Amino acid sequence: MKAAQRFYLREVISGLLLTGHHFFANMGKHLAHAFGRRDARGAVTIQYPEERRPLAPRLRSLHRLVRREDGSPRCVACMMCETVCPARCIYIVADEHPNPDIEKMPARFDIDLGKCVFCGFCVEACPEDAIRMDTGILEFSSYSRRGMIYTKEMLMALEPAGPNGVPRSPVPIPADRVV
């Protein structure tokens, strides 16, 4: 570190000058644009969350469990996703399905999103196309680790995102945030 940099005041001032330069330059451009100079374009901010950036169609977002027509999960608890998951964030407990042609279903299907690395291997491994990562939901948070565990019911309630990548389901509320 140079002696001049050690003397912080100089750096602070140069930083302020830089920020100020951008701020006023942008403001000037926006004003010029507003007063008719259509070729003047300032930097643009997206008004999140009212506005969203378009999502790539292959983006991996929050998982959902695909439902059969009767509303039961398509998942047959084969444990392929649980086996392939490098983060070991999937917890499945199998149970008997009343229909012997289906035989098996998950009694419990939890994904610990606190551990998930969004690699998408579970989607690749699924032989039944029962898990997908196409909800478009990227905002999930919780005040506790337990709240990051999304259960079968939460994952089954989700819908795929619309064609523009906008989620069609609300962000699931973790169990510990329900008031």
Next chain:
Amino acid sequence: MPKVTIDGKEIEVEAGANLIEAARRLGIEIPHYCYHPGLSIAGQCRLCMVDIDKAPRPTIACNTLAADGMVVHTETDRVKETRRSIMEFHLINHPLDCPVCDQAGECWLQIYYMKHGLYDPRMTDEKVHKPKAVPLGPHVMLDAERCILCSRCVRFCDEITGTGELGIFSRGDRSEIGLFPGQDLENNYSGNVVDICPVGALTDRDFRFQVRVWYLDTTKSICPGCARGCNIDVHVNRKRPHHAGGRRVARLKPRFNDAVNAWWICDVGRYGFGSVDDESRIRFARQRGQDLTRDDALGLVIAALRDHAPDEIAILASADLANEDLFALRRLAEHRGIRQVAFRVPPATPAADDDFLLRADRHPNSRGAEIIGLDGDAAAILARCRAGSIKVLWVIGHDITAAGWPARDVADALEHVGSIIYTGTNDNGTSALATLVLPLAAWVERDGTFTNFLGRVQRFRAAVEPLGDALAGWDLFGRVLGALGGPVAGGRAELWFRELARTVPAFDGLSYQSIGDGGAMLAGAAPTTAPEPPARRANAAASVAEVSR
């Protein structure tokens, strides 16, 4: 002795060996479904085709005896094409429901498809549908769609148990395995049909949907269900503790041992492991219901043994303990001069031998306990308890409140004993009455050896960690012995066994190395073979009767 050449390698085999066995000995695997060394040859699956010089077409290896000068090829293009076609044929009506099939991961359809199939399926028609998830009996579930009709299970019920419950019904692609009318697959060996089923047609109801097989770890062990000591593999689930309700031992599978149980085990042993992960397991020592640290509990045992005269102490050892434990206990008894040691507590309802493997003595190590010298008179100990001359009664593993003794005698005896120490794996009526309870590691949680009723010493190995503060028997008794100033052999089961072999003449010359995986006979005991299956015995008797007539 015929000498055959298989894939350019020459081998001499005994007369009567077939080509699959001859090839196996050379390390060459000929794929097969219906052939099983323990059963008769059916030639159903046609997968074991090999080319034999001077034979016009591929021949099944299972039904071809090795003949002198025979030259066999197992990897010619013609053989490979035959295998591929046969795999395609077997899989024509297969439902491909591997995701829900418990066999997935150890299924020979999966293994052989990847090794010998890998064709593009040409089947475009609707597959034939058959019954799914049909319980055949208390332990076995049938899925007729997955069945390839190898008939191993049918032959098992005909040739091994002689019960003949299963048959193949209907014809052509509608053929399916089923029960004869009015029958249930409920013989004591029904679990074996699951083992020999190469596909997912017969699966275990006890294991159904519990754990996927690729999560299981395998440990060589010995069945503790009876005095036979069948060789088994313990399959434990340590990788996914949320599966199977947290039970660690997922299933027991027979392990081949020609001298004991061949390929089979009985259902009593196979499904008898429930106590290992049961709620009733004792995890921590306790005194009158209050949890104690291990050291405090051992201190109380040590004090009880030190502060009482040897005549006031009695020990009821258990034939569920390993040789090492019993030897450590004997050392302890000798060191303190305790002579009232016994292990035979009569069961409330006496069990019976069955006609094959299962023994009436449902303890794995009675012979060992006898030879190590703990065979005292348990009834006399009980009588002395009633007379009030026993101050400390140490019960190991037994539930004397549910033994074959009059309940009033037992209650009377326990009332007169000053302190009852109970050491065991699970809580029972006796542990509820005991003043001091110490946990013991279950057989899957520790190393050791059992001596079966014919005098075969066999090793079992630790598959999982002991629960809580539980110690193996030799460890617990060794710690008490050490604190009382006695000679401790060491901190491993093997060291206790070495000491046992040095001390007890019957064990002379035995070591964990010489026992190995297959077991070794006690000094002076005659070598054993697996018993004849009941059906074979019946057939032999019938043919003798035929000849004499």
